[in-house]
Amino acid sequence: MTAFQEPAYSTVVRSPLNASTLWVVLGLFAVFGAVPAVADDYWLSSIIIPTIVMGLAGIGLNLLQGYTGLVSLGSAAFMSIGAFTTYNLLLRLPFLPLPVVLVVAGLVAAAAGVVFGLPSLRIKGFYLGASTLGAQFFFEWLFTNFGWFSNDSQSLTISAPRLDVFGLDLQSAVGRYYLVAATTVILIALAFAVVKSRVGREFMAIRDMDTAASVIGIRVSQRKLLSFAISSFFLGITGALWAFAYLGTSDAHAFNLDKSFQVLFIVLIGGVATIFGNFLGAAFIILMPILLDRLSLVVDLSLLADQGALANLQRIIFGVIIILLLIKEPDGLSSLARKAIGRLRPSGEKAAG
Structure with a gap:
């Protein structure tokens, strides 16, 4: 037997x-072989890299908002901490390897996340979201008004230092893509490890009902601060990649409130409490304005309005598409993708599943 x-x-x-x-x-x-072999420098530098980086930022916010149920409107602030920390470490401590610098930048952002996450111990919901705006405005003011962070640059901008990992030059579009892709793969694995662990289950218990979570022995206050720390760690590394692997040159205003809302929309469009859905949301945010711009050229609406009015019209159309998408599928693009895959599966496999 x-x-x-x-x-x-x-x-x-x-x-x-x-x-x-x-x-x-x-x-x-596909990530390390097919994409860099097929895509040219324009696609890598202008579309693929920003999509991956913003998807990674969505993961950082989703770990906080989707899995723990804590609202934050200051994601870009922690991205700016990672960018300026990376810049100063590479400038003042050039012997440090880039991977170590990225980890330290993430840890500095995590420490700031814990500090600005303290209000979550007393308030929640809209009030917590409003309080996180303090981080957004504070760090934008800090990096704008204190020249030391930008090495006393007259323009207060920071330029990407030479990117290399253990002697391997990453200055080219392919090199920067590999840096972004490798970092993203590692952080995705870390995100799954957190979500599948006991800590992740406790995050979700707090999200569903923090009072009940406290009754069954979960240390709610510690877990909330830990969630802020992990989220900010992801966002800090993302900010460094956004500044140096994509923009090349940036300042504090590159991480303004608009950027925080962009990360929030990525989470909402991609799907709350999901990992890979964030990349769908990022692709939507990055590609849809480009598509609308191309359509306006094909249709040639220049006879109806000037370029400024056309730009505003594109934003209106973009906003309407987002609203219709969220009405049609509140769970985001990840839910639509799952349903589409489910329809493509054979009937026998569906029954087995």
Whole structure:
């Protein structure tokens, strides 16, 4: 009897593992092999890199808002901390390797996240979101008014230092793409590790009902601050990548309130409490304005209005599309993607699932 049971056990357990491993291998091949081989410098520098980086920023906010239920409107502030910390570390401590600098920048942003996450111990919802605006305005003011952070630059801008990892030059579009892709893969693995761990389950318990979570023994205050720290850690590294792997030159105003709302929209459009949905939301945010711009050129609306009015019209259309999308599918693009995949699966596989 045991001899017949053992093969059945191995089939049930190992098959999903092999399938998951296969998808991971295919994904890594696409990211590190197919994309840089097919895409040219324009696509890498102007579309793919910003989409990946903003998707990573969405993960950072989603860990806080989607999984823990804490609202934040200051995501760009922690991105700016990561950017300016990375700049100063590479400038003043040039012997530090870039991966170490990125980790330290994330940790500095995490410390700031804990400080500005303290109001979450007393307030929640809209009031917490309003309080996080303090971080947004404070750090934008700090980096604008104190020249030391920008090495006393007259324009208060920071320029990307030479990007290399252990002697490997990353200045080219492909090199910057590999830097962004490798960092993103590592942070996605970390995000899944957090979500699947006991800490992640406690985050979700706090999101669903923090009073009940406290009753069953979860240290709600500590977990809220930890969520702010992890979220800010992700955002800090994202800010460094945005400033140096994408923009090349930036200042504090590159991380203004508009950027925080952009990250928030990525989470809402991609789907709350999801990891890969953030990249769908980022692709929507990055690609939709480009598509609308191309359509306006094809239709040639210049006879109806000047360029300023056309730009405002594009923003209006973009906003209407977002509203219609959220009305049609409140769970975001990740839910639409799951439904589409479900329709494509064979009926027998659906029944088995």
